[in-house]
Amino acid sequence: MNNHTVCNDNMGEEACVCAMGYAEDAPPEKSCNLVINYKENPNFQVITVKFKLDENTNIHEVFPETRFKEEIGSSLKEDEDDILILRQGCSDDDSQFIVQFVVKDKESENAELPYEPDDFVDPEKIVNKMKVIGFLTQIADFDVDEIVATEELIPIEGYADNSVLILQAIIVGVIFIICCILGIWVYSRKKNDPEYSDNLQNV
Template identity: 40%
Template sequence: MRFLAVLLVPLVLAEICPMENHAVCNTGHLACVCSVSQEDENPVPEVSCNALIARDLETGNFPVVSVEFTLKNSADALEEFPEEAFKDKISSSLRVDEEDIVVLRTSCQGTDDTITVQFVILKKDTNSSALPFAIEDLIDAQSITTRMKAMGHLDEIANLDVDSIEYTDELVDLEFDPSNLELIFKAVLLFLVFGFFFILGIWKLMKKGDEYADDLQKP
């Protein structure tokens, strides 16, 4: 039974991952959808975060700082990524204005225990209303990554354990597209779990019926 409980926990608890709703990052005119959930049937509430940046026309790439968090021991009470606390920590650590931090992705990438956050930081003289942002409008993502890696206290941000901080020009997909094999595995797992409880329920009913029949036959 303990094994079954472990299997069912991810299905019933509200946690950051997997995401049940589309995620919106930033506020005001920079508000944008930074992750699309397949489970959310509602239309996306804002423009895609892709609209904020001038990505490479051929590859779709754009330089960002990518932070991967592990959620195993640090996100039990959270239902969504704590963006405000994240920006506050980055702002105070790098001595930049919180309003200049622009989150482009918050993606679980099909997992239950990790979330990847990708962001950029505007230069002080950048007009935040002049969209989309070009690479020249931003503080160099590689230098930001180097500074963050050198800061020992950034092994935890917004009460979440940091697994890695990397520079990359490959943006995580807005919508995770699971493989057919993964979907089949999840479907089989659900079938086995609920099938077990269905059979268990029938067995208990039959057992009670037999006990009732035995009681009737007693003198």
């Protein structure tokens, strides 16, 4: 994933970055962690849909979020604008594409950002409905591997290796220290040089 992924793009304040890629550009939106009260609820329960990724997968340049929401909203009798995607990403072995979302509770009309767990329909209920309706095969042309309610959001960051950045920081730190030591040494040497002292007195 080279670019940052924005989910809920047409939903105003709820638009957020649900996956960070390798791009060096600043994310175009706030993190999805700021849409929900993730800081105080790290075990935020969500609906997790895992799609199969193999040579037979219908490849899309981007995940068809609109169609995904339309199909789920239509079948569950939920407004697609109440479906809030919080994560998109691949499994560690790249065998699955993962989408994690929640459905806003109609009784929580006065809910404000960041949302609390109680502002959403119980993910367990949504998962049970999806299984009864028959969402066990395909959604938006993607083959479904598993649908579960989980209390763990996948990492939002890109899978970049930070070891290079750490090494660069160490090198910069070492160079800075060496420069400081050399500066002190040169200053001390000049200070102890009689010619340098005489020149200072003549100024």
